[in-house]
Amino acid sequence: MKKVSYYLKKYWYCYLLAGAALVIYEALDMVSPQVTKMIIDDVIMGGQLDKLSFALLLLLVIGVGRVFLGYIREFTFDKTSFRIASDIRKHLFAHIQSLSVNFFDKTNTGEIMARLKDDVDHVQAAFGFIGMLIIQVVVHTSLILYCMFNISWKLSMFPIVAMPLCAILAIIMERKLDKVYEEISEENASMNTVAEENLAGVRTVKAFAREKFEIGKFLKHNRHYYDLNMKQSKLWIKYNPIFQLIGRLLTVLSLLFGGILVINGELTLGELGAFTEYTMNAIWPMEMLGWLSNELASAFASKKKIDKIYSEKPMICDKGLSAAAESDMKTESGNETESNMKTETGNETEPNIKTEIGNETESDMKTKARNDRIAGAVSFEHVSLSIDDKEILKDISFDLPAGKTLGIMGATGSGKTSIVNMLLRFYDATEGSVKLDGKDVRELPVALVRKSTAAVMQDVFLFSDTISENIRLGGKKTGAESTKIKKKEFKPGKLSKEEKKMLKTYNPDDETERLLVRNGAKSSDEDREMIQSALEAACAADFIGKLEEKTETVIGERGVGLSGGQKQRISMARAFAKKAPILVLDDSTSALDMETEKAVQKNLNEMGDLTKIIIAHRISSVQRADEIIVLDEGRVLERGTHEELMALKGYYYRTYELQMGA
């Protein structure tokens, strides 16, 4: 995350406005008891009735002023802090998306969500109302002490002693609560996991009739959660009333000693009245101290967690950039330089900490990625891959000219999918090199590498969106154009009542825009054709044609609602629509019945100009390949054409025998 000071600088005018409003607000607050004092001492006791109108007018001015200033203060703090939170979110999201697959392997989805949502919320609170209240408490307390001192320094001794006492108590309480909160949030997370797995794995749970077991598991967490919440409550109950007690005793004591001072003639009645009023006004900041320090601490904890994500560097990035990223890390170690750089790099736009070389390289890479096109020759040269010290692939070599087909077979866990992952640059080779058109992929822009390969992954992932949008992910360019068209063809008739009502009441432009996109879903002919032909090639057009809304059918979370085979076919269509020179199918017809698979095979064979890598368990899927390699424990066990491998009478041959049922 960027420095707090960066955001304060970026929005200094907002904070200045809000801060000024706050101080004046507090000052007006202080004047109020003075007016009370004037009414009592001058008007009533002194009988100067002519001063009454002035005093009341003063009260009115104070009241109105407080309303305006109070509103400005709150709204500005809210608005600014949320603006900052939104900035942080966007920036953090961009960073997370840039991270490599290994980060997502080791980090739970829930954790990433917590960073982007809850933690940013905590930081927002610190930038917003928590920060505001802290400033307010400080200003308020100093002003009140000043006023009290003006009335009677003797009486002021009570709050001066009591306030630090409260502060110490607050800090002690916060420390203890903080620990409990941490436990609670941990327990919350694990309870969340239990429930999430139960829901996601509901088929497994029911298949084993494990409902009671699951309920028991949840109950344990639920109970523990209760215990922790009670622990938190008990701590709160132990300390919080003490603040109240101190506040109340303070009032009584100042009344007693103030009374004595009045009796001794050192103080007027009005002054005493004003002092008691101040005392009562001095209580709430003390009561809030504990809570405020707690919130502030949690904001700092959240900031730390966010920073930790920022310290993750993408393992895979464009060549020039990785150097830049390293130098970036170096700069961060020297805090001075960093903050200096930030100040220099402008306020309006996001400051780019990357060095100039990095910047140039980035834009270079981008244009390169846009313009270059890979013909489609793939070669692995003595490639080895280790992840976390575990050897996945060892000395893999093959040479696949553009337009040819490679088949990969092998036992479960033999490293087949890792080859795809390396081709997509999800991982980089530990040794050797992966080459596209004879160029090492590490020398090429990541965007170009990924643009060149359309992969159908083994674990099908579809987005909860319409089928056509899912496929457009493949043919992205057409998609972007069609979005523009869609926006024009807005049909207001399609809005739901509720949405209309919301539009009427709020009418923010972005909302309308969004609805335009959502409801005016009519795509251009070109776009439709693209989707249709991809679906046909994947043999998915048939079953989609039978759906009520055809390609505009929304598929559920993780594509629930479709059978495994249907999901596979949509995912294949998505890859076809990408029109990349290299096509990778990772066990992507396993859930199809034979006839459909045959049809898909036929279509695949017609895509002659594509370089194809087909990973499969069925001989029928790979036997036409120009070369077939059989993997075993990360090594090449056998290689050759179908005929050569059959003649070899090895693993491939035995597989063939088994599948043909000879």
Place this chain on the structure above:
Amino acid sequence: MARNATKQDENTREVKKTVTLIRLFGYLLTYKLKILAVLLIMVITTAITIYNPLLIERAINVHIKAGDTKSLISLCVLGVILNIIMVMLIKLRMYIMATISNEVLVTIRQELYEHIQKLGFKFFDNRPTGKILARIMGDVNSLKDVLTNSVTTLIPDAITIITVVIVMMLKDWRLGLAALWSLPVMILGIMWDQSRAHAGWQLFRKKNSNLNAFIHEDVAGIRVIQSFGAEEETQETFDELVEEHNGSFIKACMYSDLFGPIIDICWAAGLIAMYYVGIRIVGAESVAVGTLVAFGTYIGMFWQPVMNLSNYYNQMVTNVAGAERIFEIMDAEPEIVDKDGAEDLMSIRGEVEFDNVSFDYDDADDKTDGRDDAGELDSQTKANEASSDNSARKNTVALNRGVQSVYGNGRTMCKVLNNVSFKVAAGETIALVGPTGAGKTTVVNLIARFYDICAGRLLIDGKDIRDITVDSLRSKMGIMTQDNFLFTGTVRDNIRYGRLDATDEEIEAAAKAVSAHEFITKLENGYDTEIKERGAGLSAGQRQLIAFARTMVSNPSILILDEATSSIDTHTEQLVQQGIESLLKGRTSFVIAHRLSTIRNADRIFVVDKGGIVESGSPAELMAKKGEYYKLYMAQKREEEF
């Protein structure tokens, strides 16, 4: 991209808020006595709070004016004692309330969770996991404050307001009226503001949950996004969502920040009026100074609870929506329920009989969907053709008893399965083959009673499946579904899920039987390796093997394998088959597979297509018959022979 569904707001049924509230507060009834105690405590503490200004008034008016130090001291000592008592009471009250509200939350959450466990697949099919999860966690937590505040704010603050008004009126009605004149103004102002703020927060919450859903999906599908190079596009969508989120927050704040100022100005107006009336109209002489000071305090004591109550109202309206969503789930009827007097099966032999079974997934809601209606007649004719020459059958496989019975029983025609009948003897291995979406999975789903059939009878060991408790039925079955969910925990724990009292030896034996032992021992910590979220880090085939071991360890009488080996290579599959062969002896099993090599060893093969079984018999018989199976087989063979 990927925002339509995540952007869709959930439809919640319309229930009157009061009904929901009453139901929610019903949970508090268990704690009647404790709540009474809390209220009693609050009466005392409120009394002391109200007495405090009186004490100040008396001190100033009587003792200080008179210079009576002694009485002043004793009065203050009284004040100290009263306030100490009060703080002790507050502690007690907070403790009791914390206990009550936390316990109610635990109860509601547990009830909700237990109810969800009873619900059938239909419920889960229609709802994203994230949204159900939000009910269990977020919505339940959001009730905490409503529950606590309903006792500690609603009742006491109402009492405080009334008491303060009475005290003010009794002390001096003219001053009292002056102090309260702005109350109607405030009520109007708050009402105006409240409705706008509320709508604003509602919109904000929707934007918030949309943003959540988007992040969730984006992270889950990051590989797809990166491989398609769609980062820029998702970033754009995300930025857009964040801006909407931001905009809705600011809109909501615009109104809700107005809230405090409205009360503030009314408060000030009351104060000014009170002084004016007190001094100008009533006259300073007849109004004691102390009374004016006390009234100043009373006004504060009046407006504070008014503010609290408005806040409470706001909070309640917001959170009642959460309660509504919780109760909606609690009211969802489980589709599969044990009949009264349903039998607990101790053991089963494994006979399975379908007697004119018809089924459709949407039957219950009478919805029509995109399934092929035209295929219906077609399947009828085909089925009839098939049944006309079924002399070769050992057991009766009576297919479609004709069109008459379909229309005869007065039910709507079921689309997925249509009058299917067959009988499977204990210990038989049945293979189900047929095209994607033909209904193979449906057949096994019905045997496991994941769904209830809509017509006909389904018998296990001659007993109607609906007369057997679901629990005992499923625990006698080993069902391996297409999606093999692994839980976080060790490999061992995951296998043990099949039978909770399985020993380590039994677990290893099961893993060996399905050829999973070898790769498991090669994992970092062997059987004690922790499995990450959704089994990440294992290959699809390895996940399937672990799930297979889990099924095997459950020692089922009826085994259902639905594409159980689709991601496993042929060699391992062969080993798996050899391994489980001995285990399968004497158990009825149903195997669904696309690869015909997988099912060659089956006793009988059912060819499922278009809502019925179009062909059945032993592999040899079917080959000899040269029907559908033969066609399938030959196609595959040809394909593989190139």
